[in-house]
Amino acid sequence: MPELPEVESIRLQLEHFLIGHKIISIKVNNRKTLAQDEDKLVNAKIKSVRRFGKALCIDLDNGYSAVVHLKMTGQFIYRGPRLKNPPPLDKKLVGGAPGKHTHVIFELDKKGILYFNDYRRFGWIKIVKTAQVKNFDFIKKLGPEPLDGLTPEKFSEIIGKTSRSIKLLLMDQTKIGGIGNIYANEALFLAKINPKTPAESLSHKEIKTLYKAIEIALKKGLKFKGASEQSFVNPDGTTGNFQDHTLVYGRQGEVCPNNCGGKIKKIMLGSRGTFFCSNCQK
DNA sequence: ACCTAAACCTGGGCGC
């Protein structure tokens, strides 16, 4: 599910709800999700919640951290004192908390509780020493992030080196951290660049436009608190609305929002659905 | 270095 804007929306809420809570106990229902060492987190207070690309990192005050990847369908659901008037959970998106897809339950002090749901079970939680988080393989390999550290110069350098299609390059987490399928499609449409274009053939001007387009697409996703198509919910149970505001993602057959007279096409690129206007994006 | 397909899973939607 979640790309940078979705994960950042989750991070902001977790930060608000969790910091200061002490973890009383952890119940693991599925060892594929969390294999070992959860006892390291017990009796420690949550100090901060960080995000690295699409990964989250919950830091405890005892030197340990939980690194979390939600993959396609991972969810955090919080219930507790800092949540005023929690909205009813959308059964279709959440399946209950706890429900049959709740794999880890964090019991917190002050009657707080945090559920980790994941119906496809691709997501994972790893317990690492806080000092080792940046050496953790997934995070170590992550490229610079748009809206934080990725500069036009770095972006240009990354692009200049390769003949790969620009869309696959944007989605390569080791080159740039945080962009997934929805925002890659949206940014390329905004920049009027065909997703199949070999990265190295982009002009200087196109690179500049694309850099800006990525920022615009991600900020728009953040503004609507992410896209909730199948399973994305915020920890308070609310959904995002970005799916109602995409320009091309999921809109095959619709007229081009630029009113160029073309229609949005869907092709497969790197075995991922790819949406674009063949008229605007030559 | 690049591309593809398959694997990890479950479930919703669609065509027949």
Added chain:
DNA sequence: TGCGCCCAGGTTTAGG
């Protein structure tokens, strides 16, 4: 109603 196929915000791995 039901079955079977295709698809899904991600990442990794194997093979060409």
